[in-house]
Amino acid sequence: MALRHRCSALCLLLxxxxxxxxxxTLDGVWQGTLPVARNGRVxxxxxxxxxxxxxxxxxxxxxxxxxxxxxxxxxxxxxxVAESDLFHVAFLGxxxxxxxxxxxxxxxxxxxxxxTLMRTAPEQAWQHGGTxxxxxxxxxxxxxxxxxxxxxxxxxxxxxxxxxxxxxxxHDASVADLLKFAxxxxxxxxxxxPAWIDEDKFDIAAKPDGPGQPxxxxxxxxxxxxxxxxxHLRFHTVQQNFPVYALTLTGTQPALNKSNPGLNxxxxxxxxxxxxxxTQVRFTYESMPEFVDILMNFIEERQIVDETGLSxxxxxxxxxxxxxxxxxxxxxxxxxxLRAVQPLGFQLVPKSAPVxxxxxxxxxSPSPN
Numbered sequence: 146m147a148l149r150h151r152c153s154a155l156c157l158l159l160x161x162x163x164x165x166x167x168x169x170t171l172d173g174v175w176q177g178t179l180p181v182a183r184n185g186r187v188x189x190x191x192x193x194x195x196x197x198x199x200x201x202x203x204x205x206x207x208x209x210x211x212x213x214x215x216x217x218x219x220x221x222x223x224x225x226v227a228e229s230d231l232f233h234v235a236f237l238g239x240x241x242x243x244x245x246x247x248x249x250x251x252x253x254x255x256x257x258x259x260x261t262l263m264r265t266a267p268e269q270a271w272q273h274g275g276t277x278x279x280x281x282x283x284x285x286x287x288x289x290x291x292x293x294x295x296x297x298x299x300x301x302x303x304x305x306x307x308x309x310x311x312x313x314x315x316h317d318a319s320v321a322d323l324l325k326f327a328x329x330x331x332x333x334x335x336x337x338x339p340a341w342i343d344e345d346k347f348d349i350a351a352k353p354d355g356p357g358q359p360x361x362x363x364x365x366x367x368x369x370x371x372x373x374x375x376x377h378l379r380f381h382t383v384q385q386n387f388p389v390y391a392l393t394l395t396g397t398q399p400a401l402n403k404s405n406p407g408l409n410x411x412x413x414x415x416x417x418x419x420x421x422x423x424t425q426v427r428f429t430y431e432s433m434p435e436f437v438d439i440l441m442n443f444i445e446e447r448q449i450v451d452e453t454g455l456s457x458x459x460x461x462x463x464x465x466x467x468x469x470x471x472x473x474x475x476x477x478x479x480x481x482x483l484r485a486v487q488p489l490g491f492q493l494v495p496k497s498a499p500v501x502x503x504x505x506x507x508x509x510s511p512s513p514n
Contacts, residue, residue, distance in 0.1 A: 170244055171199060171225060174270045175262035179251060184208045186271050187251070189227070189236070189262055191218070192405045200405065200460075201227065203234065206271045214429050214460070216416065225249070230416055238262060281357030288370050289313070292351035294511045299346070311357075313364055315349040320376060320508065327368035329434075330503060331441060331448060333387065337505040347511070379507035387500045390444065390493040391452045392437055392486070399490035404430045404458040413439070417467060424470055427462045440486075440493075444479045448500050449493065463489060 172193045179185040184207040191201040199220065202212030219226040225247055227236045238249025244264070251260040281287065297317045304322045307314030315323065321342045324330060335342075353359055353367065372378040416425045428436065433451045441449050469481030483493050 170240070171220065171247075174265045174267050175247060176265050176271055177260050177262040179258045179260055181258065187260065187262070188212075188265075188270050190270075200402075203227070203229065203236075204273070206273050209273065211273075214414065214427065216427075236260065236262075279357050281353070281355060281359045281363055283360075285355050285363075287359060287363050287367050288354050289351040289367050290354035292349060292371055292375065293514050294375060295348050295514075297346040297348040304346070308361060308364055311353060311359065313349070313351045313353070313359075313367065315347065317346050318349065319343050319346055320372070323368055323372060324378075324503070327365050327372060328503060329365070329438065333448065334500060334502050335505070336502050339508060341510075342508065345510070375511045377507055377509045377512075378505070380503050380505045382501050383504055384499040385502045386497050387448050388446075389448045389450050389496060389498045389500065390483075391450050391496055391498070392433070392440070393452045393492055393494055394454070395487070395490050395492050397490045399453075399455070399461075400488065401455075401459040401461045401490075404460050406430070406458070415470075421467055423464050424467045425462050425464050426470075427460075429460050430458045431461070432456075432458050440482060443482045444493070445475055446479060447495070448498075450498060450500070453491070461489060 171191045173191060175189045175191070177187055179187060184205050186206045188204045188206055189201060190204075190212055191199055193199060199218040201215050201218055203215065204212045213229060213232060215227045216230045217226075217228040223240060225236070225238045225240070227238075228234065233254050235252045236249060237252075238247035238260070240247055246264070247262040249260060249262075251258050299317075304318040305316045306318075306326065307316070318326075319342060321332070321335065321338070324335060324342075325332075349371075351367070351371065353363075359367070413431075414427045414429070416427065418424070428439075431439075433453050433455050437449045437451045463485045465481050465485045469478050472478055486493060
């Protein structure tokens with residue numbers, strides 16, 4: 146019996162070591178084409194975690210602008226089993242003896258297709274839009290070379306931004322919307338504005354004056370300059386005390402994974418449990434200031450300030466009652482989110498703290514194109 150127990154333990158250890166080694170071998174970029182008429186190109190990015198497992202994303206590059214995280218990745222018996230529950234996607238592939246291809250089956254929305262993924266150098270991976278655009282240099286001071294600003298047609302969709310290509314687009318956006326985007330403000334942080342700041346809506350199309358794909362922060366800087374040049378924005382900033390929630394650590398190790406920028410993935414995805422009572426909200430490539438900004442969409446009664454001391458970007462998930470996400474009751478949503486951050490190792494502590502407020506000194510309707 147003891148010998149059988151030792152053999153079982155040894156077999157389990159060998160299996161774990163084999164799985165870990167295969168995870169390391171799969172690390173990298175893989176791409177292939179589905180036999181469909183449109184949007185057939187698929188890029189899969191995999192990275193081995195420190196614990197020996199895998200994380201990864203898939204991207205239908207002719208449709209998706211960024212990678213979508215797999216919810217499950219396994220490597221049993223020399224195979225790769227990758228699944229995304231939210232998008233009803235699965236891939237089962239077996240690695241070739243030379244380690245350069247994964248031959249298998251791609252299933253999406255209950256339809257299956259043969260798919261062979263080829264190992265690819267990251268710089269040669271297919272990009273959304275067909276060509277790879279290098280990132281704009283972080284040392285430049287970007288502006289818009291040209292910008293068209295026109296009154297928008299009334300819309301029920303609300304304001305939207307287009308940051309998917311080099312060209313910037315804003316649709317049905319008020320000046321208040323632009324200020325909040327450019328300076329990362331909340332309504333309570335804007336003072337002295339004319340009434341039309343919320344009432345007049347604009348469509349904006351603008352081109353950067355330098356090469357490369359701007360980051361969101363570079364877009365923000367360009368919009369700041371646009372507001373100064375075309376709307377003649379002048380302001381000063383004061384500190385004003387507000388009731389706030391401070392996002393702090395509880396003292397335990399936060400349940401976060403460091404993001405891998407090579408996975409080309411960002412954003413938020415939702416997945417309901419089988420019964421539908423709870424929903425898992427997954428954050429990918431998220432910084433703490435961005436997380437705080439998202440929380441304020443659901444906890445509206447107070448400003449939220451980041452006091453975690455955490456820098457960088459993280460992948461993590463929080464579980465919320467589905468009813469709270471669908472509710473129009475601010476109190477119910479706020480209570481749900483206050484509780485949901487706790488299992489992550491966070492807490493929201495009520496206090497009073499100074500918050501920067503933009504006091505507008507001058508603001509005019511936009512100058513002609």
